[in-house]
Amino acid sequence: MILGLAVNFFSNDWPIFELHHFNQFHLTSELVLFVFLSALVFESALSLDARALIKNLAPILMMAIVGMLISVALVGFGLSWSLGLPLIIALLFASLISATDPVAVIALFKELGVSKRLSVLVEGESLMNDATAIVLFNILMMLMLEGHFSSANGFDAAWQFLRFFLGGIAVGVASGIFVSELLVRLYHGNQGIPVVLSLVLAYFRFIIAEHELHVSGVMSVLSAAI
Structure with a gap:
């Protein structure tokens, strides 16, 4: 905040601080996904206790998948009923707001x-x-772009969900094993090699999973880090 106020104060007198230079910058969804999200997921997954995560994998998946689907259904049907929105639009909005961010909760957990x-x-x-x-x-x-919903594309949607999710895990596990073997062969006491290589390959596997294999890049990065 202080930096922003300072830039605004000096922008009238010093050309180097002119704010119009930032007009060319556009924050797109692709930038958020490929630059920020993959790095954040990778760092968060590395900080987790892998053994504890695997031990509690069943309840975690239950909450992350079944709980998410229930939340989206409740919010979506509720919005559709109360506001008269088309159901697919309401469900689309519900999927946007149902993901949780527990940063404050985790900090409170550590304090308590x-x-x-x-x-x-x-x-x-x-x-x-x-x-x-x-x-x-x-x-x-x-489904919204197709313009209609039937049992046929309902089954297709379920299959796509499983393919995206499980496919991302498969890509992450395979690439994680490959990177581990690569690090063992390249590591010769240089502390920088594992850090740089792991970060670069986190972006690489995210792009491969999302763009080339059309599976979940988040799950690929997450499973590889674990």
Whole structure:
């Protein structure tokens, strides 16, 4: 905030601070996904206890997938009924707002010293429900563009959901094993190699998963980091 006020104050006198230079910058959804989201997911997944996460994987997946679907259904049908919105539009909006961000909650957990299992459940669920929300949003967008909903494209949507989700996990596990072997061969006491290579390959696997294989990039990064 202080930096912003300072730039605004000096922009009238010093050309270097003129704000019109920022007019060429456009924050797009692709920029958020490929530059910010993949790095954030990778860092968050690395900080998790992998053994504790795997041990509690069943309840985490239950909350991240089933819980997310229930939340989207309740919010979507509620909005459609109360506001008269088309159901597909209401569900699309519900998928946008149903993902959780537990940053403040995790900080409070650390301050209060709650059990490690509870922290793992909340953090793990928050990471995986991001992937669920993105996949669900894309599927609902596809159904909306088709203009109609039937049992046939309903089954297709369910299949696409499983393919996106499980395909992302498969890509992440395979690339994670490959990167681990690569790091073992390249690491010769240089601390910078694992950091740089891991970060670069986090972006690489996200792009490959999303653009080339059309599966969940978030799940690929998450499963590889774990």
